Amino acid sequence: MLTGQEYIESLKKLKPIIYYEGKKIESVVGHPLIQPHINSAAATYDVAFDPAFEDLGTAVSHLTGEKINRFTYIHQTPEDLVKKVKMLRMIGQRTGSCFQRCVGFDALNAVYSTTYDMDQKLGTSYHSRFVEYLKGVEKRDTMITGAMTDPKGDRGLKPSKQADPDMYVHYVSKNEEGIIVRGAKAHMTGMANSHEMLIMPTTALKEEDADYAVCCVIPVDAPGVLHIFGRQTNDGRKYNEIDQGNFKFGVVGGETLTILEDVFVPWDKVFMCGEYEFAGTLVERFASFHRQNYGACKIGLTDIIIGACALIADYNGTAKANHIKDKIVEMIHLSETMYCCSLACSGEGRKLASGACYVDPLLANVVKQNITRYIYEICRISHDIAGGIIATLPSEVDLKHPELGKYVQKYMMGVASVPVENRFKILRLIENMTGGTALVESMHGAGSPQAQRVMLARQANLEHKKELAKKLVDISD
Ligand code: SF4
Ligand code: FE
Secondary structure, three states, rough: OOOOHHHHHHHHOOOOOEEEOEEEEOEEEEEOOOOOHHHHHHHHHHHHOOOHHHHHEEEEEOOOEEEEOOOOOOOOOOHHHHOOOOOOHHHHHOOOOOOOOOHHHHHHHHHHHHHHHHHHHHHHHHHHHHHHHHHHHHHHHOOOOEOOOOOOOOOOOOOHHHHHHHOOOOOEEEOOOOEEEEEEEEEOOOHHHHOOOEEOOOOOOOOHHHHHHEEEEEOOOOOOOEEOOOOOOOOHHHHHOOOHHOOOOOOOOOEEEEEEEEEEEHHHHHHOOHHHHHHHHHHHHHHHHHHHHHHOOOHHHHHHHHHHHHHHHHHHHOOHHHHHHHHHHHHHHHHHHHHHHHHHEEEEEEOOOOOOOOOHHHHHHHHHHHHHHHHHHHHHHHHHHHHOOHHHHHOHHOOOOOOOOOHHHHOOOOOOOOHHHHHHHHHHHHHHOOOHHHHHHHHOOOOOOOHHHHHHHHHHHHHHHHHHHHHOOOOOO
C-alpha cells in the first residue's frame, strides 16, 4: 500500500497532457488549481495507515490474501459495503471535499462482476484477464478514474445515429495486439491526478451500437490522450487562502474533459469490445455502487457544514435563538436520513454469480435521489443561519490590507471575543461548501435525478404492489 506522500510522488513520474485556460500544466503536483484535489485523494491513501481506522481503510484481498487499501477491494459481503459507507463518511469529514477515488473503486467492482457474467453467457475470457489486471491494481495501489460519461451529443439520438460518431467512445479498429479507441469522456472526476482511467460505456446499447460497447484501461498519459481541466466557481480564488474556504482540499473533485484521439489499448487491458448486451448491466452496476456513496461522502461534508453553521451562530451571537437551534436539528435530520439510506442499500446487498457483493439497486438509487433534494435544503438552511454576509464579505486581501484592514477588522466583528479572521474562515467555508460547483455536484454527480427515477421505476416491481392491493380486497382476474 502507498502512503499519501508516496501517492503524490508517484504522480510526478506521469506526464499527462493537460491544459487549463489554454495553458499547458507542466506538473499537476504543486499546481495551485490541482494540488487541493491531490491532497484530498491522498487522504484515501493515508487512511489505510491510520490505526484508528484500519478496519475501514484496509481489507484482505480475496484474490491474494494480502492486506490492501480498501479502494482496490472487491466487496464480498454486505458488511464490506457498510464498511465502505463508514469509510467514505470518515474521509469526507477529514477533507470536506470530494476525494475522487470512489469512482475507480466502483468501476472495479462493476467490471469484476459484469465480466464474470459475460464470460458465463458468451464464453469470452474477460474475467480472468480482469482479475490479472486487478491483482496489479491491488499491488500498485493504483488511483483509477472511473470513466463512464460520454459527451452524448444529441440526447435524442443513439450513439451510432449521432451527426458526429465520436460523441460516444467507440473502438475504430482491432488487430492481434489490441484495439484503437476514439471519443471523449466528460466530467472526469480525479482524472488529472489519477494513474489510469477505466473506460466504460455510458448507456445500455443495442446491436447497431456494438462498436460503442468498450471497456478498457488506459494510462492517463498514454499517446493520444489529452485532458482539459474544467473551471469551478471561484477558482480565481485558488491563489488566496481564506477566500477559498477549504484551501487544503478544494471544492468537489476537479474535473476534466478527456479526449481519446485514436488511443491504442493492448488486449490484456480490454474487458469488453462489442458485447453490447452487457453494456446496460455494467452501467447499472456502476451507477448503483456510485449512488450508494452519496449518503456517505456527502454526509462527511454535511457534518462539516452543520458544524460550521453551529460555529457561525456562536460567532454571530445567534446560537441561543430557538429558531437557529431548530434549523440545526433539521439539518441533522436530513443528513442522517441520507446516511440511513446508504447503510440500508449496503445492508441489503447480495452476492452476485461472481461471488462479489452488490448493493440493493433500488435503495441505492433512493440514496442519490434524496441527495439531489436534501443537500440543497441543508445548504438553503446554512445560508439562512450564516446570513447574507457570505455573499458580500470583503476579501482576505482587504482583511490583511495595511490601511483597509483596520476597518474590515472593526466592522466585520461579531461576538467580541471571537477573532475576526476566524469568522471569515467559517463564512468562507460555508460559502464554498454550499454554493456553485459543490451544489451542482450533488445534483448531477453519479447521474442526474431522472436517471435515478428510471431505475426506481424499473426496480420497484409495480405489478407486485398491484397484486398486494387486489389480494387485500379479494379482486381476482
Ligand atoms: Fe467519492 Fe463522493 Fe467524490 Fe463521488 S462525490 S468520487 S462518491 S467523494
Ligand atoms: Fe461523483
